[in-house]
Amino acid sequence: MTPSPLRTLLPALIAVVLLASGCTGLAGSGPRAGAGSLAEGADLSGRTFVVGSKNFDEQQILCQISIAALESAGASVTDRCNIGGSDATRQALLSGDISTYWEYTGTAWASYLRETRKLDDDRVLAELRTRDRAQNGVVWLDRARFDNTYSFVVDGATAARLRLNTISDMAAYVRSGQPGDVCVETEYASRADGLAGLQRAYDFTLPDTRRKTLDQGVIFQSTADGVCLFGEVAATDGRIPALGLKVLDDDRGYHITYSAVPVFRADVFDRDSQIAAIFGPIAAALDQPTMQQLNGRVSANGQSPRDVARAWLAERGFIGG
Incomplete structure (x- = not known):
């Protein structure tokens, strides 16, 4: 069966589009x-x-x-x-x-x-x-x-109202059973220096029902909007000041540099x-x-x-x- 001209040209056209859009990740765009x-x-x-x-x-x-x-x-x-x-x-x-x-x-x-x-x-x-x-x-x-260490943030106004200043405060809040979810990214949830170690260091257990695993990019806005009470983020991210989030002090020095x-x-x-x-x-x-x-x-x-x-x-x- 003879292929149609469109079928013959389609793979080449797709390749051109991908290269032009940078989807291959193999070449930069613009002048050196x-x-x-x-x-x-x-x-x-x-x-x-x-x-x-x-x-x-x-x-x-x-x-x-x-x-x-x-x-x-x-x-x-x-x-x-x-x-x-x-x-x-x-x-x-x-x-x-x-x-x-x-x-x-x-x-x-x-x-x-x-x-x-x-x-x-x-x-x-x-x-x-x-x-x-x-x-x-x-x-x-x-x-x-x-x-760019791991940090936990809270909406600024919420942190002031609940007097949340440190990760010890976060641990005490979770232990108290009061409402509010903790949002973490997938990598932090599974890493040796992530969530499991944090719970041991701060002596608290986070119930599965109160943990949300999200893309880190989503955690910032979700914390600002109250979907997450506590959000795990990167300390150098520019969305922390832009969204009025408060960084909780790692008062037991759990997170390494x-x-x-x-x-x-x-x-x-x-x-x-x-x-x-x-x-x-x-x-x-x-x-x-x-x-x-x-x-x-x-x-x-x-x-x-x-x-x-x-x-x-x-x-x-x-x-x-």
Whole structure:
């Protein structure tokens, strides 16, 4: 049976549409980043990198920062932002599908190295640098100056009315049996350093009937609207101030530090160790208020991670305007 012209052309047309819309995740859109101050520390002309990320706003901003930074030094870069969760993105690095992404010290410490020791972040990063390179061929660069740790939030007016200021207050409220659901994301509900450990640390049991598992992006608005009394979120998310949410103090210090660090496959780094000079100034400039502001431009204002990343880099003079 002879295929119709439409049937013959359809796969090609679909492929063109996917490429144009960026749905493949393999290529960025728009002009390459021009040279700025980052290019003074490295020349990556003729080099190629594949940059990945996890699937939430902050990670996609960091991914786009990496892409623009590498481009500004002359590299050719493939965009693999928005791969998926932590495990999928880590595996993409280990398998060689990507060259680099930004990982969090707390995630690697608890989930990849299966560590339960409570160490300060300097010691955690030092051990990660030694052990992850030796065991997995992963190189950790300088960490950014923000902590995207887990946090619990409450609507600001509700927190004042119920006198909720700490996670101990949240635990006491749950133990009292008063109404109100706790909303968590899937990953936090299943992680070793997540909900199960929190209940042990704060001596409370959360009934299944009072737990809602939602996408983290939904938790912010659901908490502001009262669907969730308590919501588990990331500390650097820009929707916290935008929605008037109050962060409960982790008064027993349960959540470990989650500093963001560019990680590279060792073979990639050893080939071009000058990339450390590119990412060092970026990490030093990304403090808590800055990251929360950048996140807010995406999550609260609807800007694209690519535009936000490049505008910030250009404002700092890191790349050409």
